[in-house]
Amino acid sequence: MISKINLVTIWTDNIEPMKNFYNDVMGFEIINDLGEYVEFKNEGVRFALCERKVMVNFSDEYKIRANGQRFELAFPCESVEDVDHSYMILLDKGAVGVKSPQNMPWNQRTALFKDPDGNIHELFVDLE
Known part of the structure; x- marks a missing residue:
């Protein structure tokens, strides 16, 4: 079994406010901005945001919205x-x-x- 995390992605329906928050408020430098996907410079584990709608094309499971607090950074x-x-x-x-x-x-x-x-x-x- 693989027991290593390489990338943490936050799925969002609000990419611009989230991108601005993690860049402007939290201070993460943007290293890749594709509009619907944004990756930030981070030591260790890669850190990104992605519009949920991008992944819906790959699996209907991405249509399911989380309810409540599911993770914490x-x-x-x-x-x-x-x-x-x-x-x-x-x-x-x-x-x-x-x-x-x-x-x-x-x-x-x-x-x-x-x-x-x-x-x-x-x-x-x-x-x-």
Whole structure:
């Protein structure tokens, strides 16, 4: 069995707002923009957005919409202060806050925010 992830793609019906969010708000550089598919520069796993309608031609399964939170992207920070500061920067750039920074029982400081499709993501740092 293959146990390696090479690419994470977020399926969307709103490519432009999502592209602008991950480029302008999150700071991911666009390395490939085909209109309905956008790939960003990312260390390690490749990261992309794709219009859902592109894949419907390959399988009707892509017509099925996810209901509720199905995944989370977690963005590591350098320090507690970095979590707090990064969260404020994201809010200033237009991200929607879900939960302000706080220390969690699993020994991390986290903050939660949403992308334009409503996917909830996390900033975090491990606490000493």
